[in-house]
Amino acid sequence: DIQMTQSPSTLSASVGDRVNITCRASQDISSWLAWYQQKPGKAPKLLIYKASSLQRGVPSRFSGSGSGTEFTLTISSLQPDDSATYYCQQYKSYALTFGGGAKVEIK
Amino acid sequence: EVQLVESGGGLIQPGGSLRLSCAASGFTVRSNYMSWVRQAPGKGLEWVSAIYSGGNIQYGESVKGRFTVSSDSSRNTLYLQMNSLRAEDTAVYYCARSRSTTEGHAFDIWGQGTMVTVSS
Numbered sequence: 533d534i535q536m537t538q539s540p541s542t543l544s545a546s547v548g549d550r551v552n553i554t555c556r557a558s559q560d561i562s563s564w565l566a567w568y569q570q571k572p573g574k575a576p577k578l579l580i581y582k583a584s585s586l587q588r589g590v591p592s593r594f595s596g597s598g599s600g601t602e603f604t605l606t607i608s609s610l611q612p613d614d615s616a617t618y619y620c621q622q623y624k625s626y627a628l629t630f631g632g633g634a635k636v637e638i639k
Numbered sequence: 640e641v642q643l644v645e646s647g648g649g650l651i652q653p654g655g656s657l658r659l660s661c662a663a664s665g666f667t668v669r670s671n672y673m674s675w676v677r678q679a680p681g682k683g684l685e686w687v688s689a690i691y692s693g694g695n696i697q698y699g700e701s702v703k704g705r706f707t708v709s710s711d712s713s714r715n716t717l718y719l720q721m722n723s724l725r726a727e728d729t730a731v732y733y734c735a736r737s738r739s740t741t742e743g744h745a746f747d748i749w750g751q752g753t754m755v756t757v758s759s
Contacts, residue, residue: 564743566746576733576746619683627697633683
């Protein structure tokens with residue numbers, strides 16, 4: 533299976549800060565990567581698909597970049613509502629696999 | 640409105656069986672790739688199984704041989720039959736729809752989840 537490794541696992545930032553979360557794949561997954569946001573007690577929400585395509589209805593402060601084995605989710609200006617855990621997921625091949633998550637806290 | 644609603648979770652003893660349901664509205668289950676994804680308490684997300692058009696089926700290694708995914712087009716519902724349940728199967732189980740049948744499994748629609756607890 534393809535292993536997905538996220539970093540950092542937790543981060544604390546202030547409103548308005550630029551935040552980057554990294555996701556590394558154990559092998560080349562081209563651009564077959566999605567990013568999700570999950571708040572406590574809720575289902576995940578798709579933010580980004582195909583590494584850099586913004587899902588309809590998602591604020592433009594979220595963006596994704598990368599290809600191959602290294603990917604980044606960027607929040608350009610952190611908002612209070614962005615406090616959540618973020619997961620990457622590869623869909624290059626079965627078994628579909630997720631990263632361990634990155635918890636974003638607001639200072 | 641496009642939505643998924645899971646049901647069927649509960650408390651079950653180790654070795655027991657349970658069937659989860661996921662009722663879809665606003666789209667047709669059989670025309671989409673559908674998956675089950677689970678999340679153990681306080682842990683990350685784990686993909687469990689996927690099905691497309693009733694015949695193209697995949698399972699994660701941890702559930703292969705114990706879980707069976709199926710769909711009923713007349714009810715527009717996805718199912719997960721879980722047998723030989725273990726304590727490590729304890730999780731919230733989500734059903735999810737892949738946003739595309741040609742561009743892989745990014746999940747754009749998720750249900751609210753149903754909790755399965757395996758304990759004596």
